Amino acid sequence: MSSGSRVISLSLKKLASRSGVLYLDNFFRMGASAVTSFALARLLGPESFGMLNYSTALTAIFFALASFGLENPTILRLVRGGNPASVLGTAMAIRLVTSSVCLIAGCGIVWLLEGAFNTVFWLNVAQLACMSFYVLSSAEFWFKSRTEPLIPAAMRSSAVAVSSLGKIGMAVASVPLVWFGIPVLLEAAIMSLGVYWAYRWKAPRDERALTFDRGQVPGMLKDAYPFVIAAFSVLIYMKIDAVMLGKMAGHHENGIYGVSQKLTEILYIVPVVLTDTIYPTLIGKRTQGKKEFARLFQLFVDGAVVISLVAIVCSILLARPAIMLVFGEEYAASVDIFHINAWACLLVTLSYVRARWLAIEGLQKYESWATAIGAVTNILLNLVMIPRWGAIGAAWASLLSYAVAGVLTSFLLPGTRAVGMHQIRALWPFGRLAAAVRTHYLSKVTP
Numbered sequence: 094m095s096s097g098s099r100v101i102s103l104s105l106k107k108l109a110s111r112s113g114v115l116y117l118d119n120f121f122r123m124g125a126s127a128v129t130s131f132a133l134a135r136l137l138g139p140e141s142f143g144m145l146n147y148s149t150a151l152t153a154i155f156f157a158l159a160s161f162g163l164e165n166p167t168i169l170r171l172v173r174g175g176n177p178a179s180v181l182g183t184a185m186a187i188r189l190v191t192s193s194v195c196l197i198a199g200c201g202i203v204w205l206l207e208g209a210f211n212t213v214f215w216l217n218v219a220q221l222a223c224m225s226f227y228v229l230s231s232a233e234f235w236f237k238s239r240t241e242p243l244i245p246a247a248m249r250s251s252a253v254a255v256s257s258l259g260k261i262g263m264a265v266a267s268v269p270l271v272w273f274g275i276p277v278l279l280e281a282a283i284m285s286l287g288v289y290w291a292y293r294w295k296a297p298r299d300e301r302a303l304t305f306d307r308g309q310v311p312g313m314l315k316d317a318y319p320f321v322i323a324a325f326s327v328l329i330y331m332k333i334d335a336v337m338l339g340k341m342a343g344h345h346e347n348g349i350y351g352v353s354q355k356l357t358e359i360l361y362i363v364p365v366v367l368t369d370t371i372y373p374t375l376i377g378k379r380t381q382g383k384k385e386f387a388r389l390f391q392l393f394v395d396g397a398v399v400i401s402l403v404a405i406v407c408s409i410l411l412a413r414p415a416i417m418l419v420f421g422e423e424y425a426a427s428v429d430i431f432h433i434n435a436w437a438c439l440l441v442t443l444s445y446v447r448a449r450w451l452a453i454e455g456l457q458k459y460e461s462w463a464t465a466i467g468a469v470t471n472i473l474l475n476l477v478m479i480p481r482w483g484a485i486g487a488a489w490a491s492l493l494s495y496a497v498a499g500v501l502t503s504f505l506l507p508g509t510r511a512v513g514m515h516q517i518r519a520l521w522p523f524g525r526l527a528a529a530v531r532t533h534y535l536s537k538v539t540p
Contacts, residue, residue, distance in 0.1 A: 118246035122253045123362070129257040130355045134348070135420050136264035142269060143348030144213055147339030150332040152199065152220040157328040159195040162320025163187060164234060166313050171238035177296065182303030183310060185231045187237050190222035206340060212271045213344075219274020223281035230285040232292035235300075244295070248287035279361070293300030323461040329468040330498065334487045338441045342483045350484040352420055353430040356412070360438040363404050365445065375453060387515075394519040400490035401442040405435050410470045433488040437495050443516045450512045459506045467498025467504075 097175070135140045167184045203217040235243045259276035293301050337356065339347040375390060385412055413428045420427070448460050471494035478486030503513030 100178070113206045118242070118250055121250050124259045125253050125358060127355060129260055131419055131464045132261045133264055134352050134424065137270070139348030139423055140345045141270050141348070142351055143339060144216065146335050146351035147344060147347050148220060150214040150335035151203070152217055153326045153332050154336070155195045155199040155221060156319065157324040158226065159192040160316065160321070160324065161178055161187060162317040162324055163231070163313065165320055166236045166316035167231070171235060175292040177235055177300040177304055179306040179309065181235060183306050183313060183346060184234065185228055185303065186305045186357070187310065188314065190230055192228055195362045196221050196224050210281070216274050217269050218505070220277050223278060226281040226285035226332045229289040232289045235296065237290055244291045245288050248284050248291070251287070252280040252283035255283060277331065292302050319461065323464065326461065326464040330464055330471055330494070333471055334475055334491050337472070338479055338484060338487045339478045346484050349424060349426045349428055350487055352416065352424050352427040353434050355490070356431055357434040357437060360404055360435060361441055362406060362443065363401055363438060375449065390391050390450065391515050391518060394515050397446055398439065398481045398519040401439050409530035430484050430488045433485070433492055437492050440492070440495040440499045443519070444495070447499065447503060447509070447512050447516065450515070451509070456508050459509050462506055463498050463502040467494045470497045497523050517534060
């Protein structure tokens with residue numbers, strides 16, 4: 094093997110190893126989050142669990158604004174050779190300002206919505222206070238720019254483990270709900286301080302003294318603007334139902350809905366794994382011409398829909414015994430809600446594959462527009478449906494908004510109608526899949 098080939102082989106092995114670290118980190122944190130949510134739902138009951146679900150959803154929206162979409166612009170500047178001390182220092186300064194504004198605004202909005210100094214108020218304040226720690230977590234951008242994920246991943250996983258064990262332990266000990274913000278603060282502190290100290294330890298001496306460069310601010314804000322709009326739209330799209338349900342129908346109803354929501358999120362692993370696995374192959378096939386790419390992409394969409402349908406049907410059949418066993422009779426109403434929410438997996442699958450198609454074709458900007466349309470649709474439908482049908486109404490509102498954002502917008506936005514036709518064909522999955530497989534094998538045997 095030549096020296097060049099050996100270098101490439103070693104680089105690929107290193108990249109695969111680092112990707113494996115990220116997958117393990119994501120898998121662990123998703124698993125820990127699911128186990129913790131299930132345990133808290135069972136131990137706390139619908140009312141208290143609904144308060145936690147409401148607070149988490151509300152503060153997540155403010156976190157999207159506080160982060161201000163700085164990750165990608167900062168990493169890009171670091172990769173292109175920018176001075177890490179000034180780039181990171183400027184990013185942290187911007188985040189300090191945006192976090193402070195969001196912290197003050199968030200506390201004020203919670204005060205207006207829930208009143209002052211009650212349980213829900215303090216839960217939200219504790220979670221909003223995490224923003225002060227996450228300013229330091231901007232040091233993670235330095236590790237990402239060097240594709241060194243091990244230390245940040247270890248810090249994230251350790252922080253989640255401590256927080257999860259703390260929450261479950263407090264629930265077992267029947268600690269008052271108002272104190273459940275402490276494990277969240279502890280998680281933020283471990284993650285942010287750990288990553289910052291690791292940066293100070295690993296970075297060269299001349300990169301450790303962070304500085305603020307006023308001249309970089311306009312460019313960073315300009316580059317970050319599209320990302321913060323996209324992140325905010327996604328959080329509104331995904332979390333506003335829990336916020337509106339908690340406010341309009343009460344925390345008990347929100348707790349019932351939250352269990353169904355957490356179970357549905359497990360189903361979303363299906364489209365994520367499928368798209369992440371096939372995406373590199375699709376990129377390669379795009380270079381072989383549009384016709385071949387379109388044929389293979391349709392086969393991929395058909396297969397993804399079939400697998401999603403199988404997962405949905407199996408989960409619906411198992412929902413009632415699983416919910417009764419894990420959560421108890423208190424959450425019996427979650428079964429009917431889950432029967433609606435589960436179908437969102439199909440629409441999320443179609444949305445994920447469209448996002449990959451848009452990325453391959455260089456049309457990512459349309460995904461942000463689709464998400465924004467879905468967010469507005471979700472809010473409007475929740476305003477109509479929650480007062481009439483409670484958690485069932487919120488489930489239908491989410492399902493319909495996913496259909497609008499994931500499929501209907503493919504025909505409303507220019508440049509996306511081709512992928513919209515792929516989606517429509519895949520909605521008759523068994524016939525389409527059979528036709529695609531038959532065509533594929535005929536092409537193999539035809540001389």
